[in-house]
Amino acid sequence: MDIKIPNSWLNKFLKTNATPQKIAKYLSLCGPSIEKVEKTKDGDFIYSIEITTNRVDTASVYGIAREAFAILPRFKINSKLDKLNTENSSFKFLNNVNYLNVTIDDNLCSRFSAVLIKNVKVKDSPEEIKSLLEKVGVKPINNIVDASNFIMHEIGQPVHTFDYDKIKNSKMILRESKKGESIITLDGKTFKLPGKDIVIEDGEGKLIDLCGIMGAKNSEIDENTKNCLVFVQTYNKNKIRQTSMSLAQRSEAAVLFEKGLDEELVKPAILSAIFLIEKLSNGKAEKEIIDIYKKPYIEKFISTDTRALEKIIGIGIEKIDITNYLKALGFEVFWNKDNLKVKIPSFRANDINIPEDIAEEIARIYGYQNIPSEIMSGKIPNPIINNSFEIENKIKNILVSLGSYEVYNTSLVSRDYVDDKAILIKNPLGEDSKYLRTSLKKSLVESIDINSQDKFQIHMFEIANIYIKRLNDLPEERLMLSGAIKNSSYRESKGIIQTLLNELYINYIEIIEDGKGYWPNQRLIVKSNSKTIGEYGNLENGLFYYEFSIDNLINSKKIIKKYHSIDKFPPQIEDLTLVIPDKTYIGDVIHSIKDISKLINNIELGDIFENSYTFRIWYKDINKTLTDLEVKKVREEIIRFLKSKFGIVVKS
Amino acid sequence: MKEDIINLKNQAIAQISEIDDLKELEIVRIDLFGRYGKITNLTKDLKNLSIDEKKHIGILINEVKTTLNKLIASKKNNLNNLAREWFDPTIPGIQSKLGKEHIITKAINEIEDVFKRIGFERRRYPEVEWDYFAFKGLNFPENHPARDDWETFFIDAPESNKYGPMLLTPHTSSGQIREMLRAKNPPIRMINIAKCHRRQIDVSHVSMFHQFEGFVVDSNISIVNLRGTLDYFAKTFFGEKREIRLRPYHFQFTEPSFEVDVSCNVCNKKGCSLCKGGWLELGGAGMVHPNVLKSCNIDPKKYSGFAFGWGVERTYMMKSNLSLPDIRLLYSSDLKILKQF
Numbered sequence: 001m002d003i004k005i006p007n008s009w010l011n012k013f014l015k016t017n018a019t020p021q022k023i024a025k026y027l028s029l030c031g032p033s034i035e036k037v038e039k040t041k042d043g044d045f046i047y048s049i050e051i052t053t054n055r056v057d058t059a060s061v062y063g064i065a066r067e068a069f070a071i072l073p074r075f076k077i078n079s080k081l082d083k084l085n086t087e088n089s090s091f092k093f094l095n096n097v098n099y100l101n102v103t104i105d106d107n108l109c110s111r112f113s114a115v116l117i118k119n120v121k122v123k124d125s126p127e128e129i130k131s132l133l134e135k136v137g138v139k140p141i142n143n144i145v146d147a148s149n150f151i152m153h154e155i156g157q158p159v160h161t162f163d164y165d166k167i168k169n170s171k172m173i174l175r176e177s178k179k180g181e182s183i184i185t186l187d188g189k190t191f192k193l194p195g196k197d198i199v200i201e202d203g204e205g206k207l208i209d210l211c212g213i214m215g216a217k218n219s220e221i222d223e224n225t226k227n228c229l230v231f232v233q234t235y236n237k238n239k240i241r242q243t244s245m246s247l248a249q250r251s252e253a254a255v256l257f258e259k260g261l262d263e264e265l266v267k268p269a270i271l272s273a274i275f276l277i278e279k280l281s282n283g284k285a286e287k288e289i290i291d292i293y294k295k296p297y298i299e300k301f302i303s304t305d306t307r308a309l310e311k312i313i314g315i316g317i318e319k320i321d322i323t324n325y326l327k328a329l330g331f332e333v334f335w336n337k338d339n340l341k342v343k344i345p346s347f348r349a350n351d352i353n354i355p356e357d358i359a360e361e362i363a364r365i366y367g368y369q370n371i372p373s374e375i376m377s378g379k380i381p382n383p384i385i386n387n388s389f390e391i392e393n394k395i396k397n398i399l400v401s402l403g404s405y406e407v408y409n410t411s412l413v414s415r416d417y418v419d420d421k422a423i424l425i426k427n428p429l430g431e432d433s434k435y436l437r438t439s440l441k442k443s444l445v446e447s448i449d450i451n452s453q454d455k456f457q458i459h460m461f462e463i464a465n466i467y468i469k470r471l472n473d474l475p476e477e478r479l480m481l482s483g484a485i486k487n488s489s490y491r492e493s494k495g496i497i498q499t500l501l502n503e504l505y506i507n508y509i510e511i512i513e514d515g516k517g518y519w520p521n522q523r524l525i526v527k528s529n530s531k532t533i534g535e536y537g538n539l540e541n542g543l544f545y546y547e548f549s550i551d552n553l554i555n556s557k558k559i560i561k562k563y564h565s566i567d568k569f570p571p572q573i574e575d576l577t578l579v580i581p582d583k584t585y586i587g588d589v590i591h592s593i594k595d596i597s598k599l600i601n602n603i604e605l606g607d608i609f610e611n612s613y614t615f616r617i618w619y620k621d622i623n624k625t626l627t628d629l630e631v632k633k634v635r636e637e638i639i640r641f642l643k644s645k646f647g648i649v650v651k652s
Numbered sequence: 653m654k655e656d657i658i659n660l661k662n663q664a665i666a667q668i669s670e671i672d673d674l675k676e677l678e679i680v681r682i683d684l685f686g687r688y689g690k691i692t693n694l695t696k697d698l699k700n701l702s703i704d705e706k707k708h709i710g711i712l713i714n715e716v717k718t719t720l721n722k723l724i725a726s727k728k729n730n731l732n733n734l735a736r737e738w739f740d741p742t743i744p745g746i747q748s749k750l751g752k753e754h755i756i757t758k759a760i761n762e763i764e765d766v767f768k769r770i771g772f773e774r775r776r777y778p779e780v781e782w783d784y785f786a787f788k789g790l791n792f793p794e795n796h797p798a799r800d801d802w803e804t805f806f807i808d809a810p811e812s813n814k815y816g817p818m819l820l821t822p823h824t825s826s827g828q829i830r831e832m833l834r835a836k837n838p839p840i841r842m843i844n845i846a847k848c849h850r851r852q853i854d855v856s857h858v859s860m861f862h863q864f865e866g867f868v869v870d871s872n873i874s875i876v877n878l879r880g881t882l883d884y885f886a887k888t889f890f891g892e893k894r895e896i897r898l899r900p901y902h903f904q905f906t907e908p909s910f911e912v913d914v915s916c917n918v919c920n921k922k923g924c925s926l927c928k929g930g931w932l933e934l935g936g937a938g939m940v941h942p943n944v945l946k947s948c949n950i951d952p953k954k955y956s957g958f959a960f961g962w963g964v965e966r967t968y969m970m971k972s973n974l975s976l977p978d979i980r981l982l983y984s985s986d987l988k989i990l991k992q993f
Contacts (some may be wrong), residue, residue, distance in 0.1 A: 024929075025929060028899060028929075029897070029899055030899075030900065031900060031901075033899060033901075033911065033927070052798075052901055052902035053902060054902040055902065081857065105942075112914075127741065206778060207825050237795075238795040241797060241800075242800075245800070245802050258797075260987060262973060264828070311872070311874065311956065312874060312875065312877055312908075312956065313874060313876075313937060314875045314876030314877070315876065354907065354909035354942060356751075356908065356941070356942060357907060357908075359908060360900070360908030360909075363875060364900045364908070364909060366899035367912065368875070368879075368897065368899065368900075368958065369897055369898075371875050371876060371878070371879060372731060372876050373805060373876065373879035373880045374876050374879075374880040374881045375770055375877065375880040375881055375884055376868065376872075376877040376880070376881070377872055378770040378839055378870045378871070378872075379839045379870075380839070381771075381773060381835065381839050381841050381842075383773060384773060384775070386707040387774070387775075387776070388776075389764075389774055389776075393761065397753075397922070398755050399751060400750060400751040400752060400753050401750060401751075402866060403750060403751045403816030404751040405751045405752050405987065405990050405991075406751070406752065406753045406754040406756075406757060407754060407990070408754050408756050408982070408983045409845065410859075410860050410982055410983060411779070411849070411860060412859065412860065423780070423809060424807070424808040424810070425805050425806070425807065425808065425820070426806040426807060426808040427801045427805060427806055428805070429851060429853060429859060435857065436780070437822075446985070447985030448985075450984075450985050450986050451985070451986065451987045457749075458987070459751065460985065462845075464849075467779075467780060469809075472812075472820065473781050473783065474778055474782065477778060477779060477780065497761075506904070511687075522660075540960050565684065599663075620674065633833070
């Protein structure tokens with residue numbers, strides 16, 4: 001959470017000659033992070049401070065003053081802290097009073113306090129109060145409401161005020177709401193409650209408070225209020241967050257309560273509130289304060305020793321310094337040789353639980369900037385073999401060098417992107433991101449479509465997980481390579497796939513097999529070790545598409561690269577142009593030619609013109625130079641075979 | 653013979669001086685000095701002469717040779733400057749059609765590379781996880797806000813009796829638990845880089861992002877080593893003049909916890925409009941919480957560790973100074989954008 005604190009308000013508790021810039025700098029290094037310092041028109045400075053969730057004790061003027069008091073001396077700046085006044089013998093704290101009849105559930109509210117202030121005069125607050133509230137972003141309303149807001153910002157404990165005369169029968173029942181009960185809050189919004197929210201009903205059964213979040217309109221202070229009830233509580237933090245989030249009613253009070261407040265803060269808060277309201281409104285508080293606090297705070301201690309602290313921090317810190325740092329933060333320290341026992345102040349009780357927490361307090365005040373920096377020595381862990389990062393990068397490099405652009409699409413997609421094996425998000429942000437992808441295809445097609453104005457070849461690929469539902473287990477996360485090509489011939493596109501598979505040394509075969517989304521007869525599946533490793537072909541939407549499973553690529557049969565001595569006897573190379581009948585698979589023709597003689601070393605398809613196909617054929621014998629006659633014999637065999645099998649003739 | 657030689661010389665001089673073309677000059681040169689050239693032939697004739705004549709004529713032929721060679725050479729130089737063939741070296745090249753790997757891939761590879769050098773192994777762990785690995789084992793209390801429906805995506809699937817609900821990992825830290833359970837015993841030194849999801853979307857957040865998690869467990873690991881490792885990263889990744897600093901922060905799974913800043917390269921720690929008092933926020937880090945070690949049966953009395961988990965996008969943006977107005981642009985497939993990175 002972010003809070004604002006004016007420097008003039010901070011100075012009420014913190015006496016120091018440090019400039020606001022210095023305070024901001026040093027606090028950020030050792031404590032709460034001060035995001036910025038802004039100068040106001042009246043010469044004040046306002047700190048914007050980020051408060052971490054564990055340090056709600058610093059979410060107030062006093063809390064920040066307390067931190068600064070501990071931190072500034074480390075930078076040789078004197079500072080003094082004026083403590084909150086928590087003792088006032090003229091008031092009695094009792095668990096029942098005659099002016100209010102209270103029933104509470106202490107699972108919802110661990111400390112409940114309230115006091116009646118009679119004969120208040122509701123009017124504007126003095127300028128000084130108004131100005132400070134405006135600086136922290138609170139709109140002044142009237143002296144009573146302003147006083148409660150003032151106390152909340154000053155000491156970090158929300159304070160609420162009711163018009164006492166609007167509480168029927170002076171009776172309050174603090175309970176869980178029932179689903180569907182409704183309440184109008186001070187800001188005029190009507191809420192139908194989700195149920196199990198903390199609420200208070202009065203003697204007539206109407207809800208007068210959405211506890212910890214905002215009071216109800218029906219019991220608010222107005223200009224005619226005579227008697228006011230000051231109300232200071234500690235609520236169950238989880239309940240407050242639940243209600244505040246589900247109603248999207250994020251009041252300042254709720255943001256504080258949901259972090260878990262210190263019950264011990266209730267007393268100084270109500271005393272400060274009484275003092276301020278009496279002063280601003282001429283009212284008079286009852287001397288008996290109702291205070292229901294069934295499980296009072298029990299002092300908490302943590303023990304550790306200098307060796308343990310040094311092990312965490314990495315260097316030893318003098319005992320005297322340890323004592324000084326901790327004391328300034330409000331801890332008490334008891335030494336027995338090198339062992340120390342630390343008494344935790346109540347406002348840190350939720351946060352400090354183990355010796356590591358003590359080490360953190362010492363180290364941050366000592367200053368992380370003063371700790372040396374050194375990479376650990378020690379053994380390097382054993383490597384894991386067979387991870388896929390290497391092949392992923394290899395694939396990316398090959399595809400990029402072949403002109404492809406890599407894209408990253410989102411994993412969360414809408415219903416029409418997935419099949420019935422998809423897993424569903426329980427709390428999606430919207431319909432368009434309800435499922436996890438079961439294929440990369442549709443997002444890739446969309447990636448290409450975004451660039452539809454482009455008339456040149458577009459090739460895009462993605463390597464990402466798809467997620468396949470499994471019964472009673474996490475889904476299978478299958479890493480896929482997919483790509484799509486537009487404005488390119490089938491032969492060029494297929495060439496890219498072949499180059500890729502060859503560069504990966506994969507030993508594979510291809511089989512024609514129709515598939516969803518592809519033109520009939522225009523899809524090939526790629527198999528290696530009789531396992532399907534991928535597919536490619538022409539989609540019905542005109543794109544060329546391919547996809548491979550990375551795992552299957554890794555586990556496929558590999559071509560073992562061996563050194564071959566350079567040919568002693570050069571091959572004879574010749575071009576043969578054949579007239580091929582319609583509906584003949586050129587793939588079959590090439591395979592058949594290869595099988596005719598072992599002297600046929602290689603065959604490649606060159607130009608195609610109408611139904612004339614020019615093949616380049618390499619004839620080779622490793623033991624000798626082939627004579628023209630020998631080549632002629634093989635050629636004649638090829639021609640004879642092609643004629644009988646496919647009806648192919650040589651172009652004359 | 654002597655006269656023939658002189659005539660030949662004069663003829664050649666006249667011929668050469670009229671030439672204005674390199675090819676012609678070459679023809680004349682071959683006519684004189686080629687295998688069957690006129691001068692070459694003269695040399696061949698020498699053998700028929702008496703010793704005296706041989707000496708006399710030999711000297712003359714050499715003189716003629718030198719003169720004509722010089723003349724041809726100088727003519728050639730002249731012609732070179734005048735009559736060379738036209739060629740335009742300024743014409744644009746035909747560039748090879750390379751594609752581009754995505755900027756996130758580039759960032760991941762650079763990050764992985766830095767940590768590899770100091771012994772970190774890259775790992776990959778599930779993106780769809782059980783609560784236990786993402787939260788409970790990482791010391792998140794039952795009612796922690798990160799575990800509720802407003803911040804984390806949950807999967808519509810039955811809960812596991814052992815591990816709780818199924819979710820999309822909101823951070824790479826779930827890999828800490830996976831890695832400890834896999835390795836069983838320290839030393840552990842891993843870098844886990846993965847897709848993560850958080851329930852938020854605006855100009856500076858996309859619900860999908862990438863995180864990299866450094867995780868070390870061994871005997872005698874302290875804040876000193878965390879600082880050392882992050883310093884090494886900052887200097888290698890951002891530049892040798894850069895420094896890091898740690899500030900107090902809070903995470904459930906580390907104690908102490910830190911916010912890590914890197915010094916601003918624009919103002920060099922003096923403070924400028926691009927940074928906060930000379931520093932830029934990198935992300936979180938901390939010493940592994942003893943409860944986290946315990947949850948994986950590693951004895952916190954014997955071993956300690958540190959961890960840090962930062963956004964890949966954010967970290968790379970800080971390095972590249974791309975100044976993207978909207979982080980969502982990173983996930984656009986528009987070639988006009990992809991080609992820029």
